[in-house]
Amino acid sequence: NADGLLFKNLTFNVTKGDKIAFISKDGLAVTALLDILNGLRNPDTGTFEFGQTITTSYFPTHHEQFFDGNDNLVDWLRQYASDDKDEVYVRGFLGKMLFSGEEVFKKSDVLSGGEKVRCMLSKMMLAEGNLLMLDEPTNHLDLESITALNNSLKDFKGTVLFTSHDHEFTGTVADRIIELTPNGCLDKLMTYDEYLASEKVLNQKEAMAV
Helix, strand or coil, rough: CCCCCCCCCCCCCCCCCEEEEEEEECHHHHHHHHHHHHCCCCCCCCCCCCCCCCCCCEEEECHHHCCCCCEEEHHHHHCCHHHHHHHHHHHHHHCCCCCCHHHCCCCCHHHHHHHHHHHHHHHHHHHCCCEEECCCCCCCCCCHHHHHHHHHHCCCCCCCEEECCCCHHHHHCCCEEEEEECCCEECCCCCCHHHHHHHHHHHHHHHHHH
């Protein structure tokens, strides 16, 4: 990275069902990690490996390139489905992300930011991956959509790696926190609220020691 080191000394194993929130003072660090894990950029050093039964699905924070056509949403999503899936099947995944009735016939090039996010999340669900990676999925979403996504991820039986600026979303989904820093990485098996509480205690101790 031209602006300096984003993170180093990151080593972690993922167990089925882990819901890991990655956090960093520099948001570019988490995006870089998720892009590396999805083959979109190369790490300076190091390797990673997925298990043989893992199927990944990625929600990138920048996804405008997926919406350069003018298909309606059913046709847009159907292009990511196998040939044997019909319109009813595809519409079901749009429905999970709160597209109902005539909304599914909107053109993909006139969508709002929030609607594009909901389409991308529908695409992820359709892919039926067992390892989901999400970079700021709550951006542009209203409360109803965040709640729908939140419930879907809490019920999801697979593994989730994600980052989000939404405190409540992170707090209710994550059961493990990995913090990326240029000086090393912290891996804590705890909820986001427990992590914040431990950070508060640590900061208080440091302040008292000064």
